Amino acid sequence: MGLLEIDEVSVQFGGLLAVDDASISVPEGCVTGLIGPNGAGKTTLFNVITGLQAPSGGRVRLDGADITRRRPYRRARLGIARTFQRLEAFGSLTARENVLVALEMRRRWAKSRYDSGKIAAELLERVGAAQVADKRVDSLPTGSARLVELARALATDPKVLLLDEPSSGLDEQETDALGVLLHELTADGLAVLLVEHDMPLVMEACTHISVLDFGRIIAEGTPAEIQADPSVQRAYLGTAKSAS
Amino acid sequence: MSQRWSNLLVWAGTIAFIVLVSKAAWAGNPVNGTSLTNLVVLALPVAGIIAMSATGLVVVYTTTGVFNFAQGAIGMFLAYVDWELTVAHGLPQAVALPLVVLVIAPLLGIGLDRAIMRHLQGKQLVVQLMVTVGLLFAFVGLANMIWNQNNAHSMPQLFAGKGFHIGDVLLTWHRFITIMVAVALAIGLRILLVRTRIGIAMRAVVDNRDLAALEGARSSVLSSFAWALGCSVAALAGILIAPETADMSTTTLTFLILTAFAAAVVGRLRSLPLTYLGAIILALATQWMASFLRFSDRWTNVPDALPTIMLFIVLLLLPRAEVQFARIGQIRRVERVSSVRDTAIGLAAFVAFMAILTLFLSSSDPTNTNRLALGMCTALLALSLVPLTGWAGQVSLAPLAFAGIGAVAYTRLGGAHGSVWAVFLAALVTIPVGALFAFPAMRLQGLYLALATLAFAAMVEEVFYTQPFAVGPGERPVARLHLLGIDFSSPKSFLILVTVVFGLCGVGVVALRRSPFGRRLVALRDSEAASVTVGVNILETKLAVFALSAGIAGFAGAFYAMSFGTLNNAQGFQMIAGLPVVLALVIGGVGFVAGALFAGVFGFVTLFVQDNWHISLWIALFYLAPGLAVLGIIQNPSGAVVPIGEGFARLLPWRKDAKQEYEEMTAAAAEPEVGELGLERPFAESDVLLVDRELGISNDVPRPVAAARSS
Amino acid sequence: MTSMQAVPTPDATDDEVPILQLAAVRAGYGRIDVLHGIDLELRAGEVFALLGPNGAGKSTTLAVCSGQITPSTGGMFLCGRDVTGVAPDALARAGVCLIPEGRGIFPNLNVLENLRMATFTGHSFSQVLDLAFAQFPRLGERRKQTAGTLSGGEQQMLSMARALATEPAVLLIDELSMGLAPIIVEELYEHVRRIAASGLSILIVEQFAHEILGLADRAGIMLHGRLLHTGPPASIADELADAYLGAEHETPAAHPSQ
Known part of the structure; x- marks a missing residue:
């Protein structure tokens, strides 16, 4: 039983089934991968989990509690945080202010006392964005802005972290650092669901991978199982009849 | 609340409203076949006019994305052109009307598109809106300048008012033609949109703008065409409605468009058949009111408010907007947040400047002092929009309506003898009214919310001030403050008081921007989706910012009331007078305290010039000045105070960073971007060097540039 | 140009x-x-x-x-x-002609109107129709149908037909x-x-x-x-x-x- 359970979720846009009966279990303390070709429904699934998209069927559970009908901000307060494939940083604020917004919200709802400024600096340091802390985010290169988004997500002190293509825009060094950070975070007990196209990163970081194609989960397993799975190869490469 | 339930609520409320109003105001005329036939016969020409105007709005909006507030003003102006040709110069209408509708109007539309509208793509909504609002004022100003409004103008009906009877109503040929023209327009547009290539392309743009461009459809041609068509339709509507109005009042003709807004919103700003349906319903409702209901006393103005009431109801029935994701590729806003200390120093300096200025103001003639005080009230009011529109991105066109409510509250709650508490009570009273706006703001985004606030402003003007508990028919005296034993009733002391209040509020607003709340507002504007995923409750945040804004506006309203000295009816707080405040703030810079100050100065200068140059040209300035300011917005969409502030900061010895920033910026602006080169202009030798440098091209890499040049 | x-x-x-x-x-x-x-x-x-x-x-x-x-x-x-x-x-x-990802069509226009959009590149409508229907006869059978209601494959054909009809380089x-x-x-x-x-x-x-x-x-x-x-x-x-x-x-x- 995972900390986050996606249970037979479907999403319908008009006549199109964007997500079709998808079930994923995200246990704490490890990274779960979600891969699949373009348009397979990965981001839609993320929107369902965070409440930005209402599912047409199925349930989302956090820690056993059904949160399918909770408002997005409630889910955030329950411990679901995410980053976005297409950046959704607060562009006209500085990197530090981006993190502060999240920290100050948490201080209100969790009624905890802490020095937001200090924690913001720590978080930016941790994701490797300390040197851009006082720059406006819309003047940053993509990679740094993604790191700011990550720091902002961590600032809500989540139980579950959803990462939507965090490595795109990062250089190889930054991608390696991201891998290390993922290990640290899961070691602290965080549950991570990772959508990513950088296969080396996915294969290295994930303990378990689900493959989404046409909105359906077509395969599940360990990285090695996934790499060897012919249906996954088909999903990515097309019918293999003319293959060598 | 789910969509279904809230819609049910609005419908139930609407029906209850209609029943209650009809019952209360029933005039006692019999409802039978004849009277209902009469109603339809009278309503149809009105429906035709509304439909035409709304069609113009829809065509322009779908094709270019600009909502044209000036549609009515353009119609008014072109109706006056037609008047000039026919009445003043004796041209037969058979020549003048085609000339205006088919030649002058399209040329005007193309000119507007080329000169102004084309530059609006991708700008902030409030900037887009205010440019067309400015245009509205410019056309009213121009018309007032050319056609002196002290002289009566009237346009004869077509066929001299002859007609035929349906039942016992005379349907004049003029009205019959109006109906026919609306029908013909519907058929003509149908043919245009289905049969012709340019029409198909206009529909294609609605489906998928990028793909249409890929097909080779020139968006510039399409937008010029849409503006030409929009202006032609506006001219038709204007010329046909002009004889129906008493003396061709420029403002009446201009604001007839409010009904068309409602009809266009019924069609969701894209469906023409629904727009026509909306026009018919609205016309029937208007005529129902005129035929069967009678309003008097405090409700006298209800018929005038009807278009905006209907607009408001239609807006509330729109489907709820989704959580907004940020749009990538928007222009970066330049927004240097000043420190609280810098602001405090700056505003203290300003107060000192004002205090010194009062020494030079005439004591015997307080006119200029009063104008300055009114200017500072305007600045204070504009300040109310800085958090709401500037930071949270919620466009409100109703600040003056909140000020009006505040003014009334002040007057009724102790302002008559200058009680200090009444100022704060004024703010307290307006806060819940403003907070109510958070609910439509949850459902309506952008343009629709702006229209809702506009409708609200009009409703307040028409039905609120006339209530006996508010102002009623007479006058109410207002006293200026007694504070700490000081009497601020003299013009100079009052000016200093308002300036100090503005200074304190300005510092407060900047402090707020630097607080968690201020950050949260900007975050909400930048990305709603990201805000909710870090736990921001959008409703709570919008409630807070609308309440705050209304509070400041109500506070400002108290000072307006003191500045006026008496309150009578809506005098000074009309919807139309509120638009220039928003406009001036946008010109100054909607996110800045300095922008609000700019709005105040702008208001003062307009008042001053208007009263001091007794030349007909300057009389029009009240309208013309905001209109001319349109050009300023296009030059500098983030606000005039930004370059002013940057220029000023360069002079300050402790702002070395500003100087350096400026030098970097000018250096960067001097070099063209690589992307701007290409076929649009010849490729000069220097460009090649620039490209080489940009690309880091050295000799061992193939040089396509060289190949291009040799061919 | x-x-x-x-x-x-x-x-x-x-x-x-x-x-x-x-x-x-x-x-x-x-x-x-x-x-x-x-x-x-x-x-x-x-x-x-x-x-x-x-x-x-x-x-x-x-x-x-x-x-x-x-x-x-x-x-x-x-x-x-x-x-x-x-x-x-x-x-x-x-x-230069692009057949975009997804369906490069205008869903609320019918097949003929979609093809009409191809005439902006300088070909006559009849030329475009001849070319399109010769390549994709199935579109000819559905010329009055709203493009959004075509099947996925047919939509893609319409997209290709419109592209080809312009005789791109x-x-x-x-x-x-x-x-x-x-x-x-x-x-x-x-x-x-x-x-x-x-x-x-x-x-x-x-x-x-x-x-x-x-x-x-x-x-x-x-x-x-x-x-x-x-x-x-x-x-x-x-x-x-x-x-x-x-x-x-x-x-x-x-x-x-x-």
Whole structure:
């Protein structure tokens, strides 16, 4: 039983089934991968989990509690945080202010006392964005802005972290650092669901991978199982009849 | 609340409203076949006019994305052109009307598109809106300048008012033609949109703008065409409605468009058949009111408010907007947040400047002092929009309506003898009214919310001030403050008081921007989706910012009331007078305290010039000045105070960073971007060097540039 | 702009100016950089297949080629002429035609109206109709049907028909197969094969690699916004599975274009 359970979720846009009966279990303390070709429904699934998209069927559970009908901000307060494939940083604020917004919200709802400024600096340091802390985010290169988004997500002190293509825009060094950070975070007990196209990163970081194609989960397993799975190869490469 | 339930609520409320109003105001005329036939016969020409105007709005909006507030003003102006040709110069209408509708109007539309509208793509909504609002004022100003409004103008009906009877109503040929023209327009547009290539392309743009461009459809041609068509339709509507109005009042003709807004919103700003349906319903409702209901006393103005009431109801029935994701590729806003200390120093300096200025103001003639005080009230009011529109991105066109409510509250709650508490009570009273706006703001985004606030402003003007508990028919005296034993009733002391209040509020607003709340507002504007995923409750945040804004506006309203000295009816707080405040703030810079100050100065200068140059040209300035300011917005969409502030900061010895920033910026602006080169202009030798440098091209890499040049 | 009309030369040789060329192009959406320096040549009359996993930048490359995205640095050349930053409508009239990802149709217009949109590039409507219905007779049967109600395959055919009817010099095809059943994809690629045989220069982006390697003259693999390998399809096939499902990072530095 995972900390986050996606249970037979479907999403319908008009006549199109964007997500079709998808079930994923995200246990704490490890990274779960979600891969699949373009348009397979990965981001839609993320929107369902965070409440930005209402599912047409199925349930989302956090820690056993059904949160399918909770408002997005409630889910955030329950411990679901995410980053976005297409950046959704607060562009006209500085990197530090981006993190502060999240920290100050948490201080209100969790009624905890802490020095937001200090924690913001720590978080930016941790994701490797300390040197851009006082720059406006819309003047940053993509990679740094993604790191700011990550720091902002961590600032809500989540139980579950959803990462939507965090490595795109990062250089190889930054991608390696991201891998290390993922290990640290899961070691602290965080549950991570990772959508990513950088296969080396996915294969290295994930303990378990689900493959989404046409909105359906077509395969599940360990990285090695996934790499060897012919249906996954088909999903990515097309019918293999003319293959060598 | 789910969509279904809230819609049910609005419908139930609407029906209850209609029943209650009809019952209360029933005039006692019999409802039978004849009277209902009469109603339809009278309503149809009105429906035709509304439909035409709304069609113009829809065509322009779908094709270019600009909502044209000036549609009515353009119609008014072109109706006056037609008047000039026919009445003043004796041209037969058979020549003048085609000339205006088919030649002058399209040329005007193309000119507007080329000169102004084309530059609006991708700008902030409030900037887009205010440019067309400015245009509205410019056309009213121009018309007032050319056609002196002290002289009566009237346009004869077509066929001299002859007609035929349906039942016992005379349907004049003029009205019959109006109906026919609306029908013909519907058929003509149908043919245009289905049969012709340019029409198909206009529909294609609605489906998928990028793909249409890929097909080779020139968006510039399409937008010029849409503006030409929009202006032609506006001219038709204007010329046909002009004889129906008493003396061709420029403002009446201009604001007839409010009904068309409602009809266009019924069609969701894209469906023409629904727009026509909306026009018919609205016309029937208007005529129902005129035929069967009678309003008097405090409700006298209800018929005038009807278009905006209907607009408001239609807006509330729109489907709820989704959580907004940020749009990538928007222009970066330049927004240097000043420190609280810098602001405090700056505003203290300003107060000192004002205090010194009062020494030079005439004591015997307080006119200029009063104008300055009114200017500072305007600045204070504009300040109310800085958090709401500037930071949270919620466009409100109703600040003056909140000020009006505040003014009334002040007057009724102790302002008559200058009680200090009444100022704060004024703010307290307006806060819940403003907070109510958070609910439509949850459902309506952008343009629709702006229209809702506009409708609200009009409703307040028409039905609120006339209530006996508010102002009623007479006058109410207002006293200026007694504070700490000081009497601020003299013009100079009052000016200093308002300036100090503005200074304190300005510092407060900047402090707020630097607080968690201020950050949260900007975050909400930048990305709603990201805000909710870090736990921001959008409703709570919008409630807070609308309440705050209304509070400041109500506070400002108290000072307006003191500045006026008496309150009578809506005098000074009309919807139309509120638009220039928003406009001036946008010109100054909607996110800045300095922008609000700019709005105040702008208001003062307009008042001053208007009263001091007794030349007909300057009389029009009240309208013309905001209109001319349109050009300023296009030059500098983030606000005039930004370059002013940057220029000023360069002079300050402790702002070395500003100087350096400026030098970097000018250096960067001097070099063209690589992307701007290409076929649009010849490729000069220097460009090649620039490209080489940009690309880091050295000799061992193939040089396509060289190949291009040799061919 | 009319002087730009590029004419495909079927007997192109290697030393001729490529019909379409990207030089050191960096580009992206808003602030998201996707392409990190692309060098690509499309020679007259060839079919070039651009392969690679999601997010590699294939569609962005096509968006640059069709003028929808202006490179932040680098240049684009059409028959040797610099067309960097030229608007998409101007490029379309100059003979560069994109069949976009998903369905490149106007869903609320009917089939005929969709085809009417192809006449902006200077062909008469009857010409466009003749060409379209000759290639895709099935569209002729549904000429009055609203495009949004056509099946996925038919929509894609309409998209192709509209593109071909303009007799472009360069055809850019973006993920023809997206969201379609394999059997329909096969049918669509039959059409592409026929078009290619007529000598049109085609730059085609695909995920379903095996479908396309059979008909491409050359192919390239994109990864992380860089073009890694280019060469004859046979030499590419082996690299593919690695690129898609994970292997070592390739260094983009050394990749001579042949």
